[in-house]
Amino acid sequence: MSLEKQDVLKIAHLARLSLDDNDAEQYQNSLTSILDLVEQMQSVDTNGVEPLSNPLEAKQRLRDDVVTEGNRRNAFLANAPQTEAGLFLVPQVIE
Amino acid sequence: MVDQSITSLAKKLRAKDISSVELTQDYLARIKHLDGQLNSYITVSDEIALAQAEAADKLIASGSTSALAGIPIAHKDLFCTDGILTTCASKMLHNFIPPYESTVTGRMQASGAVTLGKTNMDEFAMGSSNENSHYGAVKNPWNIDKVPGGSSGGSAAAVAAGLCVAATGTDTGGSIRQPASFCGITGLKPTYGRVSRFGMIAYASSLDQAGPMARSAEDCAFILQSIAGFDTNDSTCSEIATEDYTANLDAPLNGLSIGLPKEYFGDGLNNDVAKAIQDAVKEFEKLGATVKEISLPNLNLSIPSYYVIAPSEASSNLSRFDGVRYGYRCEDPKDLMDMYKRSRGEGFGKEVQKRIMVGTYALSEGYYDAYYLKAQRIRRLIKEDFVKAFEQVDVIMGPVAPTTAFGIGAKTDDPIAMYLEDIYTLSVNLAGVPAMSIPAGFADGMPVGLQIMGNYFSEAKLLNVAHKFQQATDWHTKNPSLAEGA
């Protein structure tokens, strides 16, 4: 499995990572070698094997529907790059 | 004072031979003196440590029986600590001060432990050498030209060098065991779900597990006792009751059956490492254990399976680092897209970006079945291998890594070679079983770790097995010699 540079740029866009041309080539090589490593999986017959996503195969616990936490806005906003009037600010969202 | 066990320090604290404040000052002075060589800490929290030590002295005076009261420890820098910088060794979180406490650090604090600071690590726990840190590589105290292992390399180096009594680590694919092995200390990765992940910055949610790194199995037991157990804040945390992890440390090992998986002793295992492991196994036979060859036939598949599952979960877990609510935001973004891409492109290191991209690809349309689902099916095969093995034996033993610590920079050009080094540790995380690394000798002057794997929730048994070995041997008491004040 070999990735084209364009594939790398598409993945980087999906993942919102800025890549310059040089980066893209580097990643093209390293991602291709990881995908080659991963390719071994395809040689194994897993027909009829259920996927395992949690090692304990436990079931979801339920929380009572009660409000347990109050307003801690100031503590949370203190880490934000830019805020105003209790809001997080970002470059304009165009809809 | 610096190479003493928690038990002996606790005794001295209660006998007023020393106060926690004095002990803490000793450690802070050592860190100041020696950590320049190792770079094991990202943040040293002097003031908080001394305040906690003062409180611990009062706690002890008022009769607290907590073994951890007044003991200076360190936390891997991916546990959120209220009011203390928490970076995950990433530029992305270079300025992040959480207004909340992780369950692990909170419970240790409640046990009276003193937080000396936050240890260095591979960025977002991605790496096996601690070379992927925004704050620089960590050096191995046994030889500062070598890596300490990763991703909990700072914790391992700090414990080995006596820069804290014990430390916390996290293990997603070997990140407690491999650095413990490389630095000659004892580390335990508990059963998945034994310890809450709340407040632990996630790498791969279904694999991550926090655990103790210390100088002995007994010390690990004290820490596990403090941090293990159900937590309502983590849906994946088990409700199964914890055990008393120190009560049966001395139980005899007569009749213990040890499985040696033949796949752990094949090509690629360094001869000297193999020798140390075989010697350690002989020691167990002397202690009354029986040994039997077993097979974990899908071991080789753990590498591809892990390198799909972990990056996939990571690609999603790390999406929250977007420069909006906390952490790094690029300078002068020209629009929203630019803010996202440059904040993440500049904020994350290369290894992190690489794994995010692998995961993004593996989950994307048209590839999900062939990569992600396939990896999850193989994950089940790997789990079944362990389930079958534990029908035959009580514990499984083998090496933690194929070699001892390698040179800094030796594998940075060949990341795949680095991934292959994880061959003996990944399957444990995929299956979710507990495992330890304990010092079992040296090869070429560098420590060798023996891996002991157990059945689900058999931490007490693992600690017992490790403790008996440590009573019969002295590998765990060896100390590296660091140049004073260099």
Next chain:
Amino acid sequence: MNWEVVIGLEIHAQLSTNSKLFSGAATSFGAEPNTNTTLVDLGMPGALPVFNKEALRMAVMFGHAVNAEIGMTSIFARKNYFYPDLPKGYQTSQMDDPIVGKGHLDITLDDGTMKRVGITRAHLEEDAGKSLHEDFHGMTGIDLNRSSTPLLEIVSEPDIRSAKEAVAYVKMIHSIVTYLGICDGNMAEGNMRCDVNISLRPNGQEAYGTRTEIKNVNSFRFIERAIYTEIERQADILEDGGKITQETRLYDPDKDETRSMRSKEEANDYRYFPCPDLLPIELTQEYVDQIAANLPELPKQKADRFMSEYKLSEYDAGVLSATRAMADYFEETANVAGNAKLAANWVMGELSKYLNSESKDISESPVSAGHLGGLLVRIEDNTINGKTAKSVLQAMWDGEGSADDIIEAKGLKQVTDTGAIEAVIQSVIDANPAQVEQFRASDEDKQKKMIGFFMGQVMKASQGKANPGMVTPILNKLLKG
């Protein structure tokens, strides 16, 4: 060409839990920005979700109400995309194994016929926050109060064939969720939001045409208008030989047009996968059955009961059970009044006139059901007559208090004292000797016609307070001497 319209709807109903889907933050509407948030809702590092029991119960209730299969094992998945109001960079939703599977519901069309609409699925998911576009130096403000609020996304089959059917379907869903008490149904507050998928195909063609999706339409009226507008737009394109682009569109009610949302056009790859922070939700049959057994009465059942219990006509029962608020109002009025037919007439008649004149919903009525019932009691026990009652209702609407307060304050009580009524009648007889004379000289037929005159005089003299039922026999007796 004649086109057949094919419509499918996705309705997001906000579940009326106290706390959020995955955190202990409050869900109250209109709080100061970012004050109803915890580290989970803000996507802080290390935060983990824990699932709300009540949201699960509500989803299962809905499943029962639309005769659906309940997912005995359902799974939360992550839908990955970047947006500033989506703090984790993914929305926790359900993909392959939703909590509610295939079901259906019946709607009544204008001509009185029933139509069955298929429900494809309904799944639980968390809401996103809000982007505020007021000018913050050219930047956008992000409020995450709504983040992680529980939503039930209800997806219909493409069974709907007109704007009117679509509205009837949405009204029925609205009615069901409010009957179940699982959603406030306030569309203006975004409690219930609709995405409408529309395509056209030539009559008789089986294959579906290319569809567009109109996002976030938030009133019954706008749904109808948006659909008409979009049908027209698509028909124009098709008739000119053009092609419909599959895209997301937005309805602008001011211009009455739909327009393409280009910013959302970018082909998205959501990379769904099971959320590793949450485990499969496994239900027991006992749990599912217990919810079924305790399901509140639904609109159809309520209408049937109104007919059998209160002897209402099918039409009246339909009107009075259309919304839970209306049904509850009617039933309370009927219970207080002790006369269901009278209550039905007043709720659908006089009260509805007032409500319509001020475009108010029954839930906003300034006259409570208890007060209206109290008024009807006074008609029933002859304290006032129907005509007086109408003026009392006006006063009640204007906030002058209960019927009894108003009757008392204005002295509107009917005179039922025989002596007092006799005295009034006697005074009328005394004041009109000529008419009395004429009456007594007339035959019975003529007398019947003349009695109206005396009745009017008596009511005038008593200022309308004399009980007409009592006046008639006494008047007859005294006139005949």
